[in-house]
Amino acid sequence: MADERDFLAGYDPRDYDPVAVTVDVVALTIRDGALHVLLVRRAHPPFAGMWALPGGFVRGVRDAEDLPDAAVRELAEETGLEAGDGPLERMHLEQLGTYGRPGRDPRMRVISVAYLAFAPELPEPKAGGDADDAAWTPVTALGLGASGEQRPGTTRKLAFDHARVLADGLERARAKLEYTPLATAFCPPEFTIPELRAVYEAVWGEELHAGNFHRKVLSVPGFVEGTGTTSDRIGRRGGPRPKLYRAGDARLLHPALLRPGREEEIR
Amino acid sequence: MADERDFLAGYDPRDYDPVAVTVDVVALTIRDGALHVLLVRRAHPPFAGMWALPGGFVRGVRDAEDLPDAAVRELAEETGLEAGDGPLERMHLEQLGTYGRPGRDPRMRVISVAYLAFAPELPEPKAGGDADDAAWTPVTALGLGASGEQRPGTTRKLAFDHARVLADGLERARAKLEYTPLATAFCPPEFTIPELRAVYEAVWGEELHAGNFHRKVLSVPGFVEGTGTTSDRIGRRGGPRPKLYRAGDARLLHPALLRPGREEEIR
DNA sequence: TAAATAGTGTCTTTGAGACACTATTTC
């Protein structure tokens, strides 16, 4: 016990090295056929007026919360949705990575645990917390380069290292669609195969061959299961009514559904 | 500026919510044809006498260090090797994940950022820091279940949630060998294809077909490049002298080298 | 009727894996 007290005296962050821990969320959804990310506009310095990923400090000791719970709480606060009901329930949430470079927050040492969320279409967010605005933003409007930096001239500049975090989240999302059935997390509970294809096309930024995609999805065990019903025809421009499917019970796609034409990115 | 001071007053971890940040390292290597992980025996409570992943507190403000630097520093301290020279230089290091469940450390709220390291054979470690022993340990001796728990009767019990962290690291390593050339990170600068196959067999725990593996490795662009030289024959039991290769310039394997027979793990 | 789309048929090419085989080395 004396050992333990010595240890605590040497390392308690109150006495020694104050590090703050935050969570940030890369929340992705599909709106109007395009991939969107949830951003908030910062009301206060640093980076006041710039856009940022929703996030905030983890409740460490008082009301101590687990990291995924903190991510859901911050997301709920920013979107104005209640945690524990509706669309936030069907959302997929996974840890993306932790960003702790000294100096990434000018105020103090902050370690940020980033989460990645895939959601079906959610309502327009209501700004809350430290934000004076919140909006779903098309990722193409952010001018993200592969290196995680924003091209000059982009209107919505991202605070902190959030351009890097977002770029990592997008690459993770693109990869996950290859070997998991998580594209269904962007869809309502029942969806058609053309809708599922639209998810792939929005995330990958590439058109896919409709016929081959259809056959491939049905050939992967557990990807989707039929409902026996047919979609209504709202918002369509012609053609037969597609069948409706639900997500299947597979956790991995085998064989995977690989992105076409990636030979350049390999070296 | 008043805004910023208010913000700091509300959130500075010294006044508010003390959270400590550590790094832990899952350092893997191949010894005697088997996959080993570096473990240290804890000299002090909590979990005194149990084995743990090497790690420690991140230097947050005084001598603030980036997270990967902290991982290398902790690894160097525990192995007795100098950071910045020799085998630790060729090592592959990547972030594995962050573990922050309340109660995972009985003393206080600790968020641990785990790193995963692949190293060529390293010397026997020398215990340092808070450890009274350090050893490369065959992962098969730890009785890890798929759920990240240790089977009853295992002699080396792991402290904290390190069984979970290690299980996650092993699964990451197995997956990475499928679609990246990182198996070469376990090899010396020049290696033979049978040696590379032994890496795959140790990490996957499965025998591979020598002939098909050979052809596959040579057919993936940029996986390995020939040196034009031939291995000496030390420690071998017969057969022709295999050719020597170096790691190529590919960062991804295309097509990937998939694990055989995973159909069961998909649901 | 024209255009768009869902869904299927089929052919080609690539790649994974099984099996066989030769050549080279150790014991």
Added chain:
DNA sequence: GAAATAGTGTCTCAAAGACACTATTTA
């Protein structure tokens, strides 16, 4: 010589992708 191993040849089967085609719906 026997056993082990490096490396290659070849065959089969699965799957990806290109292309064609039919059926069904909207405008």
